[in-house]
Amino acid sequence: MRLEKCWFCSSTVYPGHGIQFVRNDAKIFRFCRSKCHKNFKMKRNPRKVKWTKAYRRLHGKDMTQDSTFEFERRRNRPERYDRNVTEMTLKAIKKIDKIRVDREVRHHKMRMKGKKAFEQQAAIKELENSIDLVKAPVALQQDSQFTLAKIKVEVSRSQPEGERMEE
Amino acid sequence: MIQPQTLLNVADNSGARELMCIRIIGAGNRRYAHIGDVIVAVIKEAVPNMPLERSEIIRAVIVRTCKELKRDNGMIIRYDDNAAVVIDQGGNPKGTRVFGAIARELRQLNFTKIVSLAPEVL
Numbered sequence: 121m122r123l124e125k126c127w128f129c130s131s132t133v134y135p136g137h138g139i140q141f142v143r144n145d146a147k148i149f150r151f152c153r154s155k156c157h158k159n160f161k162m163k164r165n166p167r168k169v170k171w172t173k174a175y176r177r178l179h180g181k182d183m184t185q186d187s188t189f190e191f192e193r194r195r196n197r198p199e200r201y202d203r204n205v206t207e208m209t210l211k212a213i214k215k216i217d218k219i220r221v222d223r224e225v226r227h228h229k230m231r232m233k234g235k236k237a238f239e240q241q242a243a244i245k246e247l248e249n250s251i252d253l254v255k256a257p258v259a260l261q262q263d264s265q266f267t268l269a270k271i272k273v274e275v276s277r278s279q280p281e282g283e284r285m286e287e
Numbered sequence: 288m289i290q291p292q293t294l295l296n297v298a299d300n301s302g303a304r305e306l307m308c309i310r311i312i313g314a315g316n317r318r319y320a321h322i323g324d325v326i327v328a329v330i331k332e333a334v335p336n337m338p339l340e341r342s343e344i345i346r347a348v349i350v351r352t353c354k355e356l357k358r359d360n361g362m363i364i365r366y367d368d369n370a371a372v373v374i375d376q377g378g379n380p381k382g383t384r385v386f387g388a389i390a391r392e393l394r395q396l397n398f399t400k401i402v403s404l405a406p407e408v409l
Contacts, residue, residue, distance in 0.1 A: 136361030142351075144367045146388045146407040 128156035128166050130173035183227045188220040288354040289320040289369060294331065298350055298370040298389075299382030299404075302337025303330045306347055306371055322349050322356050323396045325378075326371065339373070339381070347371035348378075348398060350389050364390070364409065372401050380404070 124133045127149045139157050141149045151157040159169065166174040176182040191212075199205070251260065289295065293308045306328035311320040320326050325348050333341045351366035358364070366388070373381045380401050389405035402408055 139355065139363045139365055141365045142367065142388050142409055144387055146409070148409065 124150045126150060126152035126156050128152075128160055128169075128172060130166075181231070183224055186220065186223060188216050188223065191216050289324075289326060289349055289352065290318060293369065295328070295347070295349070296368050296370040297347075297373060298386050299372045299380055300384045300386075301373040301380070301382035302334050302339035303332070303345070303373055304334060305330070305332040306345075306373075307331050309344070312346070320349055321354070322352055322390045323392045323398075324349055325374070328371065345373050345381075346376070347373050348393070348401070350385075350393065350401070351387065356390060356392070366390075374398075374401075 121135055125131070126133050126138065128151060131152050133150055133152045138150060138152045139154075141151070141157070141160070143149065149160065151160065159166075166172040167178050169175055173182065177184050289308050289311075291308050291310060295306045295308065297303045297306060308320070308326045308328050310327040311317055312325040312327060314320075314324075325346055328345060328347050330339060330341050330343045330345065333339055339345065349369070349371050351368060351370040353366060353369055355363045355365045370387060372385060375381055378398060383404075385401055385404040386406070388407040388409045389402060391402075391408055394402045394408075
């Protein structure tokens with residue numbers, strides 16, 4: 121039993137899932153589900169299809185090089201069964217997965233760094249340009265109170281409760 | 288899913304190039320033939336100067352189909368074309384070489400010679 125990778129989206133194909141296509145030159149294409157299979161038949165390039173791992177790696181959205189990937193290499197030599205080795209391997213798989221996930225989260229954080237500052241700058245610029253949608257330019261000139269800083273509006277407390285309810 | 292009138296490629300060097308299925312052997316009124324079934328076919332296209340000629344009627348075993356082959360372990364395999372290997376009455380291939388990938392099911396059906404000649408068994 122072997123866990124393969126889908127040719128199109130690079131997710132794992134478990135036994136009993138998906139279709140294998142054998143081309144006439146004996147190259148095997150494995151697909152995890154019919155979505156990937158149909159995209160392949162449409163001759164789509166996975167490097168250009170946004171939701172595939174190939175695209176994400178190519179465009180730097182996901183980690184490309186990491187030492188945790190070395191553990192998942194395809195090995196063709198069968199190992200003799202050893203109970204201790206199996207136990208250690210299972211423990212190691214869990215730990216390596218955790219490390220890999222942590223590194224991916226860190227990679228994502230690095231990618232998103234500076235986004236908040238960028239968004240704030242863009243918001244300030246937009247406010248400067250389109251303040252006339254909110255306040256008329258004449259009003260801005262007359263009363264310099266209406267600036268980019270927080271607009272403080274005085275709420276009069278003289279209105280009784282009953283009047284407000286009638287509205 | 289091979290049925291009468293289906294054109295099949297020939298996956299060996301027996302001299303035929305293209306076959307048209309006429310009948311499925313060993314089936315009463317069965318509609319379709321799959322990988323491992325023997326069919327009666329007529330040669331539609333042949334390589335010149337070989338023992339097999341056009342419009343000869345021969346038997347062949349199907350080795351590749353475009354229709355998916357389902358295995359007991361849940362694996363589903365699809366090939367790129369429909370292909371057959373020309374055989375004689377005893378089940379031995381008439382050619383000496385086989386081209387392309389062959390399905391593993393043929394070994395269980397006693398076509399061991401074809402499987403041994405195959406460049407790739409999948």
